[in-house]
Amino acid sequence: MLKLSRRPLYEVAPWLTSITPELILNKDGSLLATYEFQGVDADSPDRGSIEASRNQLDSACKSFDNRITAWWKLTHRRAHGYVGGEFAQETDARLDALNKAHVTSGKYFQNAHSLAVAYTPASGLAKFFDKVGHHMTVGGRSVYGSIFEATKDTVFARSAFAFDMEKLSADARRFEAMLDAFTGGVPRLKMRRLVMQDSYAQLHQAANPSVPPRRIRYPVTLLDTHLTESEVTVGAERLLFESAHGKRFAGIVAVKEWLGFQEAALDSLMQIDAELDVCIMFRFLDTASSAAYIEKVRRFYKMAALNVRAILKQYFGKEEAENDEGREELAKEAGVALKRLTADGTQHGFANISIIVYGDTEADCEDSISEVVGALTNAGFGAIREKANLMPAWNSTLPGRWDKQRRLQFVETPAVSDIAPVCSVMPGPTRNNWLSEKAGKEVPPLTCLPTRHKTAQRVDLHQPGGNGHLLVIGPIGAGKSVFLNFLVSQAGRHGARRIRFDKDRSTRIPTLLSGGAFVDVTGKFQAATHANPLSLLGDPTNFTYVTEWVTLALEDERFSLTPQQTQDVFEAVKILSTYESERWTLSNLSTQLHDELRERLQIWLQGGQYGHFFDHAEDAFAVSDNLSIEMGDLFEKYPRAAALFVDYAFYRISQSMDGLRYTIIEVEEAGFFFQHPRFYKRLETWITTIRKLNGAIWMATQSLRQVERIPDFEILKDNIGNLIYLPNSQANTSKDLYKDKFGLTNDQIQMINDAVPNRDYLWITQSQTRMLQSTFSDEMVAMLRSDGVAQSILDRHHASGAADWQKNYVREMLARTA
Structure with a gap:
């Protein structure tokens, strides 16, 4: 670096002291207010909301005049945070460690938006007449006497303090009125006023790029020294910030020209793999000042368009003179801008856009600057690498400092609103409020995952009221099983009980690796586990449920029990309960029923079509904390039997829930629920019951058409807090289905259509889309x-009896992919 010049940052910091908890007095007499805001979600379901927020910003800015300067900043920093929590199982802990290593590797970022607004009181002749007014209203003097006193104040600084204090209070009230009008006009931006220490922390971070963010204590000195703890060395092309925390290099790229209104053109910078700040400084002008400037420009280009040499040539050579057409066109554009200002009241001002690019080394800084320049060029901007203007350019990114910046462009306020980065990607909550209240201690979110915006997203599936239900929808082969297995594994940090209704052993491997049990009620992969709902008859509190279950078995779409028949079933259940437990079977129950019901129950009895499912003397089904239940054949071939078993299992699970410990019930393929209205109604009931017991049902389905046939699916959808849509390249051809049944917008459907299988997952709740x-x-x-290969290898290691068979399995799988 050449032309080295080192100076402490307190020399350039503009802040003096706080005059109210929300206002800071700067060294030049201006007042400063600071904000942070969420902005509009970058994955907003309706892109029109982004345009609406920019229109709101245009209108709200009309509250400002030439006394106002604004600094709009977007910080782009690497995300190193993660979610806490401990895992009881080693495999779950290992999966989480691998995910953490990836998310915190520095590849992903966190963006933060801030706004600072400065009010610069009148100066010069305007300030002199303010003093005259002060003496007239406070001192009660005549006009001439007040002019005389104001002259003495100006020449001799006489009574200046009393005037300045009164003037400062009046300016603060005037400024607050402007701010109230502005913030009231931009509700979509979700702005939050920063007070005292929060405001100090924001300014401290702006002035000290080499210092990690921290909370700032209350000042005991002036703010310029209190909020700075670094030195800056100014080189030919880079700045070097040094503090006790280390060094950091920075370069600045300025935007030279804008090609018209380019909405969200700066958003592309958020895809760059570098830490940077996008800083927009805008000095507002009132109508009179704007008109004067535009007229000055118009006259300049009109005069410059005249070609004196051509005029002389015309005079002496009798030839036709030609003016400079380019400058004539610029003069016409200035005239059009003047007309628009007069007719529409379009607001104008002077703007500067500077991008501060950071690097831990000079080489890193230079590489990042090259990426920024390329991104700006592709977006249609002209880019300038700051050199001679390097330190003034950085000074002007500090809220309150605008005086040294000369690289300003006269633009309409809507042009700034259009390119202002109003979109954000909120990182998500740091705690799970629902589980924290249940546990009486801090409980973290479920997991942390990247987003398409290269940010890290904390994922909390518990919506307000404890609704943690999940429905995953999408075609086969899009990554459903692997993603669901990962989410269920991550629930280990919540100490959750995990019970999975599996299809084709999709959940078997992670269940066994995490110390769980695998049972097969179909007998396809291992000896069938017998289930007998009548085994519950030992407890009279179960009589009602057993009656409901038998009713489900008896009814179908064409037949429903009458109230008398339902009572008959209940009486039969009570009679059977008086027998020995070995006789608590469906066959024995049928002997207590009337002929019609006995005949309808025949298919579920031994020798009947489905007699091998439930007509057993014993019940081998046991609910454990980590369980996978294979049901693939039932899902595909016997949906009625699947629904009956799941209903029975749900009841058994609910009986084991105490309302305190969190329980997750995963249904790998829930399509069978949607084939029969009666079972669908039972699902609606269980959705409510399980939630009340501090549980969540996570379901998946591959068939959107099955959902289409459900007449009141909207009711179920409203009771499911989370929906995840898998990539579907045919989504645009099924827009009616996505819109009518799922209530998605065109923008959300397009995201599903463009998503990449096995990588992208569109997560939608009532409050966000991500x-x-x-x-x-x-x-x-x-x-x-x-897959089958992995299952075979797992079987071999599981049967080996080795203490570390799980690690041996993983090592062999990795060796096969090497």
Whole structure:
């Protein structure tokens, strides 16, 4: 670096002291207010809301005049935070460690938006007449006497303090009125006024790029020294910030020209793999000042368009003179701008856009600057690398400092609103409020995943009221099973009980690796686990449920029990309960029923079509804390039997829930619920019951058409707090289905259509839309996969009896992919 010049930052910091908890007095006499805001979600379901927020910003800015300067800043920093929590199972902990290593690797970022507004009181002749007014109103003097006193104040600084204090109070009231009008006009931006220490922390971070963010104590000195703890060395092309925390290099790229209104053109900078600040400084002008400037420009280009040499040539040579057409066109544009200002009241001002690019080394800084310049060029901007203007350019990014910046462009306020980065990606909550209240201690969110915006997203599936239900919808082969297995594994940090209704052993591998049990009620992969709902008859409190279950078995779409028949079933259940437990079977129950009902129950009895499912003397089904239940054949071939078993299992699970410990019930394929209205109604009931017991049902389905046939699906959808849509390249051809049944917008459907299978997952709740991304390593996939090869290798290691068979399985799987 050449032309080195080191100076402490307190020399350039503009802040003096706080005059109210919300206002700071700057060294030049201006007042400063600071804000942070959320902005509009970048994955907003309706892109029109982004345009509406920019229109609101245009209108709200009309509250400002030439006394106002605004600093709009977007900080782009690497995300190193994650979610806490401990895992009881080693495999779950290993999966989380691998995910944490990826998310906190520095590849992903966190963006923060801030706004600072400065009010600069009148100066010069205007300030002199303010003093005259002060003496007239406070001193009660005549006009001439007040002019005389104001002259003495100006020449001799006489009674200046009393005037300045009164003037400061009046300016503060005037400024607050402007701010109230502005913030009231931009509700979509969700602005929050910063007070005292929060405001100090924002300014401290702006002035000290090499210092990690921290909370700032209350000042005991002036703010310029209190909020700075660094030195800056000014080189030919870079700045070097040094503090006790280390060094940091920075370069500044300024925007030279704007090609018209370019909405969200600066958003592309958020995709760059570098830490940077996008700083927009805007000095507002009133109508008179804007008109004077535009007229000055118009006259300049009109005069410059005249070609004196051509005029002389015309005079002496009798030839036709030609003026400069380019400058004539610029003069016409200035005239049009003047007309628009007069007719529409379009607001104008002077703007500067500077991008501060940071790097830990000079080489890193230079590489990042090259990326920024390329992104700006592709967006249609002209880019300038600051050199001679380097330090003034950085000074003007500090809220309250605008005096040294000369690289200003005269623009309309709507032009600034259009390129202002109003979109954000909120990182998500740091705690799970619902589970924290239940546990009486801090409980973290479920997990942390990347987004399509290269940010890290904390994922909390518990919506207000404890609604943690989840429905995953999308075609086969889009990554459903692996993603669901990952989410269920992550629930280990909540100490959750995890019960999975599996299909084709999709959940078997992560269940066994995490110390769980696998049972097969179909007998396809291992000896069938017998289930007998009548085994519950030992407790009279179960009589009502057993009656409901038998009713489900008896009824179908064409037949429903009458109230008398329902009572008959209940009486039969009570009679059977008086027998020995070995006789609590469906066959024995049928002997207590009338002929019609006995005949309808025949298919569920031994020798009947479905007699092998439930007509057993014993019940081998046991609910444990980590369980996978294979039901694939039932889902595909016997949906009625599947629904009956799941209903029975749900009841058994609910009986084991105490309302305190969190329980997750995963249904790998829920399509069978949607085939029969009666079972669908039972699902609606369980959705409510399980939630009240501090549980969540996580379901998946591949068939959107099955959902289409459900007449009141909207009721169920409203009771499910989270929906995740898998990538579907045919989504645009099924817009009616996505719109009518799921209530999606065209923008959300387009996201589903453009998403990449096995990577993108569109997560939608009532309050947000977010495109999550998963990038699972080979080791993570080995623990989450379900294909036949992996099952065979797992069987061999599981049967080996080795103490570390799980690690041996993973090592072999990794060796196969090497």
